[in-house]
Amino acid sequence: MLSKRLSKVADLINDCNNVADIGTDHAYLPIFLVQNSKAKCAFAIDVNSEPLAEALKNIQSANLTNKITTIKSNGFDFINDKDISLDVVTICGLGSPTIVNILSSWKKPQGQIIVCSNTEVSPIRQWAFKNNFEILFEDFFVDQKKHYWLLQISTKFKSSILKKDLLLGNKNYFINNQNYLFYLNNEINKYKSILLKLNKKNHSEQYIKTVKKIKSIEGYVNAINKIS
Ligand SMILES: C[S@@+](CC[C@H](N)C(=O)[O-])C[C@H]1O[C@@H](n2cnc3c(N)ncnc32)[C@H](O)[C@@H]1O
Incomplete structure:
Protein backbone atom coordinates (compact mmCIF):
# COMPACT_ATOMS: atom_id res chain seq x y z
CA MET A 1 0.00 0.00 0.00
CA LEU A 2 1.21 3.50 -0.81
CA SER A 3 2.02 5.98 1.95
CA LYS A 4 -0.39 8.90 2.45
CA ARG A 5 2.25 11.10 0.79
CA LEU A 6 2.56 9.04 -2.40
CA SER A 7 -1.22 8.40 -2.48
CA LYS A 8 -1.78 12.16 -2.67
CA VAL A 9 0.49 12.24 -5.73
CA ALA A 20 8.59 9.38 -15.45
CA ASP A 21 9.28 9.10 -11.72
CA ILE A 22 12.53 10.94 -11.05
CA GLY A 23 14.32 9.82 -7.88
CA THR A 24 12.18 6.70 -7.80
CA ASP A 25 14.19 4.72 -5.19
CA HIS A 26 11.89 1.71 -4.49
CA ALA A 27 9.62 2.49 -7.51
CA TYR A 28 6.47 2.17 -5.35
CA LEU A 29 4.80 5.07 -7.15
CA PRO A 30 5.26 3.91 -10.78
CA ILE A 31 4.30 0.34 -9.76
CA PHE A 32 1.08 1.61 -8.17
CA LEU A 33 0.26 3.85 -11.15
CA VAL A 34 0.65 1.03 -13.69
CA GLN A 35 -1.06 -1.60 -11.51
CA ASN A 36 -4.06 0.70 -11.11
CA SER A 37 -4.22 1.63 -14.82
CA LYS A 38 -3.44 5.26 -14.08
CA ALA A 39 -0.47 5.04 -16.45
CA LYS A 40 0.05 2.61 -19.33
CA CYS A 41 3.80 2.51 -18.77
CA ALA A 42 6.47 4.24 -16.71
CA PHE A 43 10.13 5.16 -16.45
CA ALA A 44 11.62 4.65 -13.00
CA ILE A 45 14.62 6.98 -12.85
CA ASP A 46 17.33 7.21 -10.23
CA VAL A 47 20.84 8.63 -10.20
CA ASN A 48 22.13 5.91 -7.85
CA SER A 49 22.62 2.22 -8.64
CA GLU A 50 21.53 0.86 -5.26
CA PRO A 51 18.01 2.34 -5.23
CA LEU A 52 17.66 1.44 -8.90
CA ALA A 53 18.46 -2.21 -8.11
CA GLU A 54 15.78 -2.10 -5.39
CA ALA A 55 13.36 -0.58 -7.92
CA LEU A 56 14.07 -3.37 -10.43
CA LYS A 57 13.56 -6.04 -7.75
CA ASN A 58 10.15 -4.57 -6.84
CA ILE A 59 9.15 -4.18 -10.50
CA GLN A 60 10.09 -7.83 -11.16
CA SER A 61 8.07 -8.98 -8.11
CA ALA A 62 5.09 -7.08 -9.50
CA ASN A 63 5.58 -8.70 -12.94
CA LEU A 64 5.79 -5.29 -14.58
CA THR A 65 9.16 -5.39 -16.35
CA ASN A 66 7.32 -5.10 -19.69
CA LYS A 67 5.69 -1.83 -18.59
CA ILE A 68 8.18 -0.12 -16.27
CA THR A 69 11.72 0.63 -17.42
CA THR A 70 14.43 1.44 -14.89
CA ILE A 71 16.97 4.03 -16.05
CA LYS A 72 20.07 5.29 -14.29
CA SER A 73 20.11 9.02 -14.90
CA ASN A 74 20.85 12.30 -13.21
CA GLY A 75 17.46 14.00 -13.45
CA PHE A 76 16.38 14.42 -17.06
CA ASP A 77 19.73 13.53 -18.66
CA PHE A 78 18.09 10.36 -20.02
CA ILE A 79 15.66 12.34 -22.13
CA ASN A 80 17.37 15.62 -22.89
CA ASP A 81 18.76 14.58 -26.27
CA LYS A 82 16.08 12.07 -27.17
CA ASP A 83 12.73 12.31 -28.84
CA ILE A 84 10.60 10.81 -26.07
CA SER A 85 7.46 12.64 -25.00
CA LEU A 86 6.34 12.49 -21.39
CA ASP A 87 2.76 12.87 -20.13
CA VAL A 88 3.50 13.15 -16.44
CA VAL A 89 6.66 13.65 -14.39
CA THR A 90 6.72 12.99 -10.65
CA ILE A 91 9.48 14.08 -8.27
CA CYS A 92 8.86 13.13 -4.65
CA GLY A 93 10.70 12.81 -1.37
CA LEU A 94 13.36 15.43 -2.10
CA GLY A 95 13.81 19.03 -0.92
CA SER A 96 12.76 21.98 -3.09
CA PRO A 97 16.29 23.22 -3.97
CA THR A 98 17.19 19.75 -5.31
CA ILE A 99 13.87 19.52 -7.16
CA VAL A 100 14.51 22.92 -8.79
CA ASN A 101 18.02 21.82 -9.80
CA ILE A 102 16.55 18.73 -11.45
CA LEU A 103 13.78 20.72 -13.19
CA SER A 104 16.20 23.41 -14.36
CA SER A 105 18.37 20.84 -16.12
CA TRP A 106 15.38 19.69 -18.21
CA LYS A 107 15.88 21.06 -21.73
CA LYS A 108 12.27 20.71 -22.92
CA PRO A 109 9.81 20.62 -20.00
CA GLN A 110 6.54 19.05 -21.11
CA GLY A 111 3.31 17.49 -19.82
CA GLN A 112 2.30 17.68 -16.20
CA ILE A 113 4.77 17.90 -13.34
CA ILE A 114 3.77 16.74 -9.88
CA VAL A 115 6.17 17.37 -7.05
CA CYS A 116 5.88 16.41 -3.42
CA SER A 117 8.62 18.21 -1.54
CA ASN A 118 9.69 17.99 2.07
CA THR A 119 10.69 21.67 2.22
CA GLU A 120 8.75 24.84 1.45
CA VAL A 121 8.11 25.19 -2.28
CA SER A 122 8.61 28.91 -3.07
CA PRO A 123 11.67 28.02 -5.25
CA ILE A 124 9.48 25.66 -7.31
CA ARG A 125 6.74 28.29 -7.68
CA GLN A 126 9.47 30.68 -8.86
CA TRP A 127 10.63 28.10 -11.42
CA ALA A 128 7.07 27.67 -12.77
CA PHE A 129 6.55 31.46 -12.84
CA LYS A 130 9.83 32.06 -14.66
CA ASN A 131 8.96 29.44 -17.28
CA ASN A 132 5.38 30.71 -17.67
CA PHE A 133 3.87 27.39 -16.53
CA GLU A 134 0.60 27.18 -14.64
CA ILE A 135 0.12 25.83 -11.13
CA LEU A 136 -3.06 23.73 -11.21
CA PHE A 137 -3.16 22.65 -7.59
CA GLU A 138 -1.33 22.96 -4.29
CA ASP A 139 -1.60 21.21 -0.96
CA PHE A 140 0.20 21.05 2.35
CA PHE A 141 -0.16 18.05 4.64
CA VAL A 142 1.46 16.07 7.42
CA ASP A 143 2.44 12.42 7.03
CA GLN A 144 4.32 10.49 9.73
CA LYS A 145 4.76 13.81 11.58
CA LYS A 146 6.60 15.37 8.62
CA HIS A 147 5.53 18.36 6.51
CA TYR A 148 4.91 17.93 2.80
CA TRP A 149 4.11 20.39 0.01
CA LEU A 150 2.34 19.12 -3.11
CA LEU A 151 2.39 21.07 -6.38
CA GLN A 152 0.79 20.19 -9.69
CA ILE A 153 2.21 22.16 -12.60
CA SER A 154 1.04 22.20 -16.21
CA THR A 155 3.49 23.13 -18.96
CA LYS A 156 0.55 23.39 -21.39
CA PHE A 157 -1.23 26.32 -19.77
CA LYS A 158 0.25 29.78 -19.47
CA SER A 159 0.96 30.93 -15.95
CA SER A 160 -1.61 32.96 -14.04
CA ILE A 161 0.59 32.86 -10.92
CA LEU A 162 0.64 36.20 -9.12
CA LYS A 163 3.94 37.53 -7.79
CA LYS A 164 2.38 37.97 -4.36
CA ASP A 165 1.64 34.21 -4.23
CA LEU A 166 5.20 33.09 -4.92
CA LEU A 167 6.21 32.91 -1.26
CA LEU A 168 3.27 31.11 0.37
CA GLY A 169 1.00 30.02 -2.49
CA ASN A 170 -2.45 30.95 -3.72
CA LYS A 171 -4.67 31.25 -0.62
CA ASN A 172 -7.57 29.51 -2.34
CA TYR A 173 -5.77 26.17 -2.09
CA PHE A 174 -5.35 26.51 1.67
CA ILE A 175 -8.78 27.58 2.89
CA ASN A 176 -9.59 25.46 5.96
CA ASN A 177 -6.19 23.73 5.77
CA GLN A 178 -5.55 23.68 9.52
CA ASN A 179 -2.15 21.99 9.03
CA TYR A 180 -0.91 24.86 6.87
CA LEU A 181 -2.28 27.48 9.27
CA PHE A 182 -0.60 25.70 12.18
CA TYR A 183 2.69 25.56 10.26
CA LEU A 184 2.46 29.26 9.32
CA ASN A 185 1.67 30.32 12.90
CA ASN A 186 4.75 28.39 14.00
CA GLU A 187 6.78 30.24 11.36
CA ILE A 188 5.49 33.56 12.73
CA ASN A 189 6.54 32.53 16.25
CA LYS A 190 9.92 31.35 14.96
CA TYR A 191 10.62 34.72 13.29
CA LYS A 192 9.33 36.61 16.35
CA SER A 193 11.81 34.80 18.58
CA ILE A 194 14.60 35.56 16.06
CA LEU A 195 13.55 39.21 16.22
CA LEU A 196 13.87 39.23 20.01
CA LYS A 197 17.50 38.17 19.68
CA LEU A 198 18.35 40.82 17.09
CA ASN A 199 19.65 44.19 18.07
CA LYS A 200 17.69 46.70 15.99
CA LYS A 201 20.69 49.00 15.50
CA ASN A 202 23.43 46.40 14.90
CA HIS A 203 21.34 44.14 12.67
CA SER A 204 19.15 46.73 10.99
CA GLU A 205 18.98 44.96 7.60
CA GLN A 206 18.20 41.53 9.05
CA TYR A 207 15.81 43.15 11.54
CA ILE A 208 13.80 44.86 8.79
CA LYS A 209 13.77 41.66 6.70
CA THR A 210 12.46 39.64 9.65
CA VAL A 211 9.75 42.20 10.46
CA LYS A 212 8.67 42.14 6.79
CA LYS A 213 8.56 38.35 6.81
CA ILE A 214 6.40 38.28 9.96
CA LYS A 215 4.04 40.87 8.50
CA SER A 216 3.65 39.05 5.21
CA ILE A 217 2.91 35.70 6.89
CA GLU A 218 0.50 37.35 9.36
CA GLY A 219 -1.28 39.12 6.51
CA TYR A 220 -1.57 35.84 4.62
CA VAL A 221 -2.93 33.94 7.65
CA ASN A 222 -5.46 36.71 8.37
CA ALA A 223 -6.61 36.67 4.75
CA ILE A 224 -7.14 32.88 4.84
CA ASN A 225 -9.02 33.15 8.14
CA LYS A 226 -11.29 35.79 6.62
CA ILE A 227 -12.21 33.52 3.69
CA SER A 228 -12.63 30.37 5.85
C1 LIG B 1 14.34 10.02 -0.48
S1 LIG B 1 14.34 9.12 -1.97
C2 LIG B 1 12.67 9.36 -2.48
C3 LIG B 1 12.10 8.12 -3.09
C4 LIG B 1 10.68 8.23 -3.63
N1 LIG B 1 10.58 9.17 -4.72
C5 LIG B 1 9.71 8.60 -2.53
O1 LIG B 1 9.21 9.72 -2.53
O2 LIG B 1 9.45 7.78 -1.65
C6 LIG B 1 15.23 10.16 -3.09
C7 LIG B 1 15.80 9.40 -4.28
O3 LIG B 1 16.16 10.36 -5.26
C8 LIG B 1 17.35 9.96 -5.88
N2 LIG B 1 17.95 11.17 -6.48
C9 LIG B 1 18.51 12.23 -5.85
N3 LIG B 1 18.93 13.15 -6.74
C10 LIG B 1 18.61 12.66 -7.98
C11 LIG B 1 18.79 13.15 -9.30
N4 LIG B 1 19.40 14.30 -9.54
N5 LIG B 1 18.35 12.39 -10.33
C12 LIG B 1 17.75 11.20 -10.11
N6 LIG B 1 17.55 10.68 -8.87
C13 LIG B 1 17.97 11.41 -7.82
C14 LIG B 1 18.15 9.32 -4.75
O4 LIG B 1 19.12 8.42 -5.23
C15 LIG B 1 17.05 8.61 -3.96
O5 LIG B 1 16.88 7.28 -4.37
Whole structure:
Protein backbone atom coordinates (compact mmCIF):
# COMPACT_ATOMS: atom_id res chain seq x y z
CA MET A 1 0.00 0.00 0.00
CA LEU A 2 1.21 3.50 -0.81
CA SER A 3 2.02 5.98 1.95
CA LYS A 4 -0.39 8.90 2.45
CA ARG A 5 2.25 11.10 0.79
CA LEU A 6 2.56 9.04 -2.40
CA SER A 7 -1.22 8.40 -2.48
CA LYS A 8 -1.78 12.16 -2.67
CA VAL A 9 0.49 12.24 -5.73
CA ALA A 10 -1.21 9.21 -7.32
CA ASP A 11 -4.64 10.83 -6.80
CA LEU A 12 -3.63 13.58 -9.24
CA ILE A 13 -2.78 11.13 -12.03
CA ASN A 14 -5.33 9.51 -14.32
CA ASP A 15 -5.33 7.78 -17.62
CA CYS A 16 -1.96 8.81 -19.00
CA ASN A 17 0.30 7.08 -21.49
CA ASN A 18 3.51 7.38 -19.54
CA VAL A 19 4.96 8.67 -16.30
CA ALA A 20 8.59 9.38 -15.45
CA ASP A 21 9.28 9.10 -11.72
CA ILE A 22 12.53 10.94 -11.05
CA GLY A 23 14.32 9.82 -7.88
CA THR A 24 12.18 6.70 -7.80
CA ASP A 25 14.19 4.72 -5.19
CA HIS A 26 11.89 1.71 -4.49
CA ALA A 27 9.62 2.49 -7.51
CA TYR A 28 6.47 2.17 -5.35
CA LEU A 29 4.80 5.07 -7.15
CA PRO A 30 5.26 3.91 -10.78
CA ILE A 31 4.30 0.34 -9.76
CA PHE A 32 1.08 1.61 -8.17
CA LEU A 33 0.26 3.85 -11.15
CA VAL A 34 0.65 1.03 -13.69
CA GLN A 35 -1.06 -1.60 -11.51
CA ASN A 36 -4.06 0.70 -11.11
CA SER A 37 -4.22 1.63 -14.82
CA LYS A 38 -3.44 5.26 -14.08
CA ALA A 39 -0.47 5.04 -16.45
CA LYS A 40 0.05 2.61 -19.33
CA CYS A 41 3.80 2.51 -18.77
CA ALA A 42 6.47 4.24 -16.71
CA PHE A 43 10.13 5.16 -16.45
CA ALA A 44 11.62 4.65 -13.00
CA ILE A 45 14.62 6.98 -12.85
CA ASP A 46 17.33 7.21 -10.23
CA VAL A 47 20.84 8.63 -10.20
CA ASN A 48 22.13 5.91 -7.85
CA SER A 49 22.62 2.22 -8.64
CA GLU A 50 21.53 0.86 -5.26
CA PRO A 51 18.01 2.34 -5.23
CA LEU A 52 17.66 1.44 -8.90
CA ALA A 53 18.46 -2.21 -8.11
CA GLU A 54 15.78 -2.10 -5.39
CA ALA A 55 13.36 -0.58 -7.92
CA LEU A 56 14.07 -3.37 -10.43
CA LYS A 57 13.56 -6.04 -7.75
CA ASN A 58 10.15 -4.57 -6.84
CA ILE A 59 9.15 -4.18 -10.50
CA GLN A 60 10.09 -7.83 -11.16
CA SER A 61 8.07 -8.98 -8.11
CA ALA A 62 5.09 -7.08 -9.50
CA ASN A 63 5.58 -8.70 -12.94
CA LEU A 64 5.79 -5.29 -14.58
CA THR A 65 9.16 -5.39 -16.35
CA ASN A 66 7.32 -5.10 -19.69
CA LYS A 67 5.69 -1.83 -18.59
CA ILE A 68 8.18 -0.12 -16.27
CA THR A 69 11.72 0.63 -17.42
CA THR A 70 14.43 1.44 -14.89
CA ILE A 71 16.97 4.03 -16.05
CA LYS A 72 20.07 5.29 -14.29
CA SER A 73 20.11 9.02 -14.90
CA ASN A 74 20.85 12.30 -13.21
CA GLY A 75 17.46 14.00 -13.45
CA PHE A 76 16.38 14.42 -17.06
CA ASP A 77 19.73 13.53 -18.66
CA PHE A 78 18.09 10.36 -20.02
CA ILE A 79 15.66 12.34 -22.13
CA ASN A 80 17.37 15.62 -22.89
CA ASP A 81 18.76 14.58 -26.27
CA LYS A 82 16.08 12.07 -27.17
CA ASP A 83 12.73 12.31 -28.84
CA ILE A 84 10.60 10.81 -26.07
CA SER A 85 7.46 12.64 -25.00
CA LEU A 86 6.34 12.49 -21.39
CA ASP A 87 2.76 12.87 -20.13
CA VAL A 88 3.50 13.15 -16.44
CA VAL A 89 6.66 13.65 -14.39
CA THR A 90 6.72 12.99 -10.65
CA ILE A 91 9.48 14.08 -8.27
CA CYS A 92 8.86 13.13 -4.65
CA GLY A 93 10.70 12.81 -1.37
CA LEU A 94 13.36 15.43 -2.10
CA GLY A 95 13.81 19.03 -0.92
CA SER A 96 12.76 21.98 -3.09
CA PRO A 97 16.29 23.22 -3.97
CA THR A 98 17.19 19.75 -5.31
CA ILE A 99 13.87 19.52 -7.16
CA VAL A 100 14.51 22.92 -8.79
CA ASN A 101 18.02 21.82 -9.80
CA ILE A 102 16.55 18.73 -11.45
CA LEU A 103 13.78 20.72 -13.19
CA SER A 104 16.20 23.41 -14.36
CA SER A 105 18.37 20.84 -16.12
CA TRP A 106 15.38 19.69 -18.21
CA LYS A 107 15.88 21.06 -21.73
CA LYS A 108 12.27 20.71 -22.92
CA PRO A 109 9.81 20.62 -20.00
CA GLN A 110 6.54 19.05 -21.11
CA GLY A 111 3.31 17.49 -19.82
CA GLN A 112 2.30 17.68 -16.20
CA ILE A 113 4.77 17.90 -13.34
CA ILE A 114 3.77 16.74 -9.88
CA VAL A 115 6.17 17.37 -7.05
CA CYS A 116 5.88 16.41 -3.42
CA SER A 117 8.62 18.21 -1.54
CA ASN A 118 9.69 17.99 2.07
CA THR A 119 10.69 21.67 2.22
CA GLU A 120 8.75 24.84 1.45
CA VAL A 121 8.11 25.19 -2.28
CA SER A 122 8.61 28.91 -3.07
CA PRO A 123 11.67 28.02 -5.25
CA ILE A 124 9.48 25.66 -7.31
CA ARG A 125 6.74 28.29 -7.68
CA GLN A 126 9.47 30.68 -8.86
CA TRP A 127 10.63 28.10 -11.42
CA ALA A 128 7.07 27.67 -12.77
CA PHE A 129 6.55 31.46 -12.84
CA LYS A 130 9.83 32.06 -14.66
CA ASN A 131 8.96 29.44 -17.28
CA ASN A 132 5.38 30.71 -17.67
CA PHE A 133 3.87 27.39 -16.53
CA GLU A 134 0.60 27.18 -14.64
CA ILE A 135 0.12 25.83 -11.13
CA LEU A 136 -3.06 23.73 -11.21
CA PHE A 137 -3.16 22.65 -7.59
CA GLU A 138 -1.33 22.96 -4.29
CA ASP A 139 -1.60 21.21 -0.96
CA PHE A 140 0.20 21.05 2.35
CA PHE A 141 -0.16 18.05 4.64
CA VAL A 142 1.46 16.07 7.42
CA ASP A 143 2.44 12.42 7.03
CA GLN A 144 4.32 10.49 9.73
CA LYS A 145 4.76 13.81 11.58
CA LYS A 146 6.60 15.37 8.62
CA HIS A 147 5.53 18.36 6.51
CA TYR A 148 4.91 17.93 2.80
CA TRP A 149 4.11 20.39 0.01
CA LEU A 150 2.34 19.12 -3.11
CA LEU A 151 2.39 21.07 -6.38
CA GLN A 152 0.79 20.19 -9.69
CA ILE A 153 2.21 22.16 -12.60
CA SER A 154 1.04 22.20 -16.21
CA THR A 155 3.49 23.13 -18.96
CA LYS A 156 0.55 23.39 -21.39
CA PHE A 157 -1.23 26.32 -19.77
CA LYS A 158 0.25 29.78 -19.47
CA SER A 159 0.96 30.93 -15.95
CA SER A 160 -1.61 32.96 -14.04
CA ILE A 161 0.59 32.86 -10.92
CA LEU A 162 0.64 36.20 -9.12
CA LYS A 163 3.94 37.53 -7.79
CA LYS A 164 2.38 37.97 -4.36
CA ASP A 165 1.64 34.21 -4.23
CA LEU A 166 5.20 33.09 -4.92
CA LEU A 167 6.21 32.91 -1.26
CA LEU A 168 3.27 31.11 0.37
CA GLY A 169 1.00 30.02 -2.49
CA ASN A 170 -2.45 30.95 -3.72
CA LYS A 171 -4.67 31.25 -0.62
CA ASN A 172 -7.57 29.51 -2.34
CA TYR A 173 -5.77 26.17 -2.09
CA PHE A 174 -5.35 26.51 1.67
CA ILE A 175 -8.78 27.58 2.89
CA ASN A 176 -9.59 25.46 5.96
CA ASN A 177 -6.19 23.73 5.77
CA GLN A 178 -5.55 23.68 9.52
CA ASN A 179 -2.15 21.99 9.03
CA TYR A 180 -0.91 24.86 6.87
CA LEU A 181 -2.28 27.48 9.27
CA PHE A 182 -0.60 25.70 12.18
CA TYR A 183 2.69 25.56 10.26
CA LEU A 184 2.46 29.26 9.32
CA ASN A 185 1.67 30.32 12.90
CA ASN A 186 4.75 28.39 14.00
CA GLU A 187 6.78 30.24 11.36
CA ILE A 188 5.49 33.56 12.73
CA ASN A 189 6.54 32.53 16.25
CA LYS A 190 9.92 31.35 14.96
CA TYR A 191 10.62 34.72 13.29
CA LYS A 192 9.33 36.61 16.35
CA SER A 193 11.81 34.80 18.58
CA ILE A 194 14.60 35.56 16.06
CA LEU A 195 13.55 39.21 16.22
CA LEU A 196 13.87 39.23 20.01
CA LYS A 197 17.50 38.17 19.68
CA LEU A 198 18.35 40.82 17.09
CA ASN A 199 19.65 44.19 18.07
CA LYS A 200 17.69 46.70 15.99
CA LYS A 201 20.69 49.00 15.50
CA ASN A 202 23.43 46.40 14.90
CA HIS A 203 21.34 44.14 12.67
CA SER A 204 19.15 46.73 10.99
CA GLU A 205 18.98 44.96 7.60
CA GLN A 206 18.20 41.53 9.05
CA TYR A 207 15.81 43.15 11.54
CA ILE A 208 13.80 44.86 8.79
CA LYS A 209 13.77 41.66 6.70
CA THR A 210 12.46 39.64 9.65
CA VAL A 211 9.75 42.20 10.46
CA LYS A 212 8.67 42.14 6.79
CA LYS A 213 8.56 38.35 6.81
CA ILE A 214 6.40 38.28 9.96
CA LYS A 215 4.04 40.87 8.50
CA SER A 216 3.65 39.05 5.21
CA ILE A 217 2.91 35.70 6.89
CA GLU A 218 0.50 37.35 9.36
CA GLY A 219 -1.28 39.12 6.51
CA TYR A 220 -1.57 35.84 4.62
CA VAL A 221 -2.93 33.94 7.65
CA ASN A 222 -5.46 36.71 8.37
CA ALA A 223 -6.61 36.67 4.75
CA ILE A 224 -7.14 32.88 4.84
CA ASN A 225 -9.02 33.15 8.14
CA LYS A 226 -11.29 35.79 6.62
CA ILE A 227 -12.21 33.52 3.69
CA SER A 228 -12.63 30.37 5.85
C1 LIG B 1 14.34 10.02 -0.48
S1 LIG B 1 14.34 9.12 -1.97
C2 LIG B 1 12.67 9.36 -2.48
C3 LIG B 1 12.10 8.12 -3.09
C4 LIG B 1 10.68 8.23 -3.63
N1 LIG B 1 10.58 9.17 -4.72
C5 LIG B 1 9.71 8.60 -2.53
O1 LIG B 1 9.21 9.72 -2.53
O2 LIG B 1 9.45 7.78 -1.65
C6 LIG B 1 15.23 10.16 -3.09
C7 LIG B 1 15.80 9.40 -4.28
O3 LIG B 1 16.16 10.36 -5.26
C8 LIG B 1 17.35 9.96 -5.88
N2 LIG B 1 17.95 11.17 -6.48
C9 LIG B 1 18.51 12.23 -5.85
N3 LIG B 1 18.93 13.15 -6.74
C10 LIG B 1 18.61 12.66 -7.98
C11 LIG B 1 18.79 13.15 -9.30
N4 LIG B 1 19.40 14.30 -9.54
N5 LIG B 1 18.35 12.39 -10.33
C12 LIG B 1 17.75 11.20 -10.11
N6 LIG B 1 17.55 10.68 -8.87
C13 LIG B 1 17.97 11.41 -7.82
C14 LIG B 1 18.15 9.32 -4.75
O4 LIG B 1 19.12 8.42 -5.23
C15 LIG B 1 17.05 8.61 -3.96
O5 LIG B 1 16.88 7.28 -4.37
